[in-house]
Amino acid sequence: MMSMTKEHKHILTKYRVELVEEITLDHALWDQLRTRGVITQSVHRNIMHNNHEKEQIGLLLDHLPRRPDTSFDSFCEALIATEQDHIVSQYLRQADQPECCQKRAINDSEDVSSSKKICLQDDKMMEEDDLDLIDGPCDVYVTHCRSQFYENHKRGAYPMNKVWRGHALIINVQTVMGQPPRKGTDIDRDKLEKLWHAMHFQTQIYNDEDGLGAEEIYEKVKAFVSKTTDEDQACVICLLSHGAEDRIFGSDGDTIPVTRIIRLLEGKNAPQLAGKPKILIMQACRGKTEDSGVRYEDEPDNAQLQPSGSDVIVCHPTLHGYMSWRNTQRGSWFISAIVQVLAKHAHDLDILKLLTRVNAAVSLKESSQGQKKQIPEFSSCLRKDLFFFPGIRK
Numbered sequence: 001m002m003s004m005t006k007e008h009k010h011i012l013t014k015y016r017v018e019l020v021e022e023i024t025l026d027h028a029l030w031d032q033l034r035t036r037g038v039i040t041q042s043v044h045r046n047i048m049h050n051n052h053e054k055e056q057i058g059l060l061l062d063h064l065p066r067r068p069d070t071s072f073d074s075f076c077e078a079l080i081a082t083e084q085d086h087i088v089s090q091y092l093r094q095a096d097q098p099e100c101c102q103k104r105a106i107n108d109s110e111d112v113s114s115s116k117k118i119c120l121q122d123d124k125m126m127e128e129d130d131l132d133l134i135d136g137p138c139d140v141y142v143t144h145c146r147s148q149f150y151e152n153h154k155r156g157a158y159p160m161n162k163v164w165r166g167h168a169l170i171i172n173v174q175t176v177m178g179q180p181p182r183k184g185t186d187i188d189r190d191k192l193e194k195l196w197h198a199m200h201f202q203t204q205i206y207n208d209e210d211g212l213g214a215e216e217i218y219e220k221v222k223a224f225v226s227k228t229t230d231e232d233q234a235c236v237i238c239l240l241s242h243g244a245e246d247r248i249f250g251s252d253g254d255t256i257p258v259t260r261i262i263r264l265l266e267g268k269n270a271p272q273l274a275g276k277p278k279i280l281i282m283q284a285c286r287g288k289t290e291d292s293g294v295r296y297e298d299e300p301d302n303a304q305l306q307p308s309g310s311d312v313i314v315c316h317p318t319l320h321g322y323m324s325w326r327n328t329q330r331g332s333w334f335i336s337a338i339v340q341v342l343a344k345h346a347h348d349l350d351i352l353k354l355l356t357r358v359n360a361a362v363s364l365k366e367s368s369q370g371q372k373k374q375i376p377e378f379s380s381c382l383r384k385d386l387f388f389f390p391g392i393r394k
Contacts, residue, residue, distance in 0.1 A: 316377045
């Protein structure tokens with residue numbers, strides 16, 4: 001069996017410092033390395049005797065050149081499977097990448113309906129591609145933050161560096177009594193789940209079958225918030241439903257004031273989250289006014305949110321009094337923009353700049369039903385910069 005080629009050995013040597021610095025050697029990567037035959041159980045145990053992660057990575061890099069040459073590709077695949085594909089593209093496969101080392105979806109799904117599938121790479125400028133939303137189910141590739149960027153920006157920002165930053169809740173209401181079904185909302189749900197998982201949040205999802213009447217939604221959010229702990233660095237809540245003015249609909253047709261949800265995030269009700277960023281994302285109409293501005297199955301999602309307390313940011317799909325738009329087969333404009341913009345730019349932009357890009361992306365969309373437009377809105381009571389620092393795990 002042939003050992004690793006000189007070219008691959010040279011790559012591992014040349015970029016050793018960067019690899020030791022940037023690889024996250026967690027349980028997921030170990031599992032991938034064992035499954036793909038890169039290491040054996042005994043080698044794993046020997047490396048784990050060293051308590052410091054950087055030393056473990058160094059020993060792993062020492063071990064790789066002694067393995068068969070196919071182990072190099074397997075090593076690349078293991079990194080890709082654990083959302084560390086930026087390391088592969090930047091250091092290990094800089095030219096003529098084989099198919100095995102292309103970026104993959106977080107869930108390794110090959111069902112990509114859009115012919116405009118893209119890999120999201122670093123970019124510093126607001127380019128036209130940033131504003132070209134991909135409709136329908138899509139792969140979610142989150143660009144990881146460089147260690148130097150983290151070191152340069154962590155001071156003065158909210159701490160965001162644990163293996164799991166915290167918890168994310170997605171409430172997904174598809175059917176509301178007396179309202180048309182919210183076709184396409186499951187696509188929004190799936191995109192958000194992939195995004196928050198990749199951003200190091202443990203995600204909990206509720207659908208219609210879990211009981212999503214108005215009061216049940218409130219109780220589920222209340223229980224979710226109460227289960228967060230002092231160890232959490234942030235909290236994310238996503239509410240997908242019909243809406244009207246300052247209220248959100250439950251599946252029973254009753255409504256709940258969004259201010260009740262916000263109050264659950266106040267320091268007196270969630271002391272374990274005091275001083276930590278709390279993000280509330282709404283996908284629901286805020287009224288019945290159509291914003292005229294142009295395609296087939298786009299439907300309106302029939303909530304003025306004013307955060308109480310500090311460290312809360314609330315993201316609306318549209319201005320107060322206006323409808324938001326959702327494609328029955330492709331999901332909503334707003335959620336598509338959030339997922340694409342954060343996946344591409346969360347590695348080097350704070351949340352206020354990210355949401356400004358979301359606004360720009362959605363503002364360019366047009367509905368098929370009479371040239372209708374939409375502009376999102378967010379309100380922030382954050383006291384510090386909020387960078388997600390994806391890929392940084394201390």
